[in-house]
Amino acid sequence: MNARSPSxxxxxxxxxxLLTLLVFTELSVGAMHFSLETLLHALFHYQPTLFSDRIIVDIRLLHLVVAAVVGACLAMAGxxxxxxxxxxxxEPHIFGLNAGASLAVVACSALGNALLLSPxxxxxxxAIGGGALFSAVLFAAYLSRQGLAVVTTTLCGITLSAFAASLTSLLLLFNEQTLQSTLLWLNGDIAGLSWSAVYAILPLFILAVVVAFLVSPALCVLSLGEQVAEGLGVRVLRSRVIGLCAIALFCxxxxxLAGPIGFVGLIVPNMVRQLITVQPRSALWVNALMGAVLLLAADLCAQHLLESQSLATGTVTALLGAPVFVGLAARYFR
Known part of the structure; x- marks a missing residue:
């Protein structure tokens, strides 16, 4: 804690x-505009026979809930x-977690097993695919001369992410049906979902949040160095493994839900560190809030930036995140 923490x-x-404003905008603005009275009626007195209620609850509310959850997950993972x-x-997108997760989902889709495709x-x-590829990134970096240095780990992450993306493309080329159903999803698009998909991830989301909040203090101490952490009674290996499990679940x-959306986990934690210095659990909470705000804002831009068509949300986050990554890398490596 320091002098800035009271903020x-x-x-x-x-x-x-900001989140409240974005929620209201997401629900009310679109091809059809709805008044506050109509929104409140749909949210608190939902009638499936009313077209406006179905648009608000089954399309727009679902869309914003997914965007908020995905943004919070990516920010906390980062x-x-x-x-x-x-x-x-x-960042999950740079360090192979998103690419590994995408490869695992596409591979199971190509197998065509209905059980594997269940929500x-x-x-x-x-999560297993993302965790496996991230483990490969860490192992490859560890085998190098510099070990788990920033440059080595980043380069290994970018390289193995590109390799996994190539394998994903090959699988899609050999399975046209899978290609058609996952093309938009691979661009990071929040569309075509149902409430059943949200209900399905709810237990895992709660589990990941609980694990993350429990392990955050130990990880914060670990950031001071392994020897300091061990001296303070932190079990280093166990804390890292638990933290990586939470990251894999979030990713x-x-x-x-939304495909491999990148750079949210890079932008948000760096912004939070610039704004405040707080206790670990408070930092996790602020990251989750800011991640939800960022992805909702990006999703609104994706929907309304062009009049004739909407963009994938991942396209907007990439446009925002790529310059941030270049700037951070230039500042860190100079």
Whole structure:
């Protein structure tokens, strides 16, 4: 804690107000505009026979809930990842988690097994794939001369992510049916979902959040160095493994819902560190709020930036995140 930490309530209130404004905008603005009275009626007195209620609840509300959950998951995953490896460039999209999760989901889709494609197993499959590729990234970096240095880990992550993306493309080329159903999803598009998919990930989301909040203090101490952490009684290996499991779950949930959306886990934790310095659990909460705000804003831009058509949400986050990554890398490596 330092002198800036009292600003935490103000930052939290500001983010909540922004989130509320974005929620209202997402629900009311679109091809059809709805008044506040219509929105309240749909939310609190939902009638499936009314066309306006179905548009608001089954399309727009679903869309914003998915965007908020995915944004929060990616931001918390990025925060935990940067804390564990001590790398400000740590991001699920760059370090192979998103690519591994996408490859696992596409591979199971190509197999055509209905059980593997169920909404309940899909996030777990994505989490396993993301965790496996991230483990490969860490192992490849560890074998190098520099070990788990920032440059080495980042380059290994980018390389293995590209390799996994190539394998995903090959699988799609040999399975045209899978290609058609996953093309938009692979661009990071929040569309075509149902409430059943949200209900399916809810237990995993709660589990990941609980694990992340429990392990955050230990990971914060670990960021001071292994020897310091061990001296303070932190079980280093166990804390890292638990933290990586939480990261894999967050990424699996995000990818299973919206595809591989990048750079949210890079932008948000770095912004939070610039704004405030707080206790680990408070930092996780602020990251989740800001991640939800960022992805909702990006989703609104994706829907309304062009008049004739909408963009994939992942396209907007890439346009925002690529310059941020270049700027951070230039500042870190100079």
């Amino acid at each position: 935490l309530p103000w930052v939290s209130v500001t983010l909540i107000l 925060h935990l990842l940067q804390t564990i490896i001590g790398n400000p460039l740590g 309940f197993l899909r996030p777990l499959i994505a 699996g949930i995000a990818v299973s």
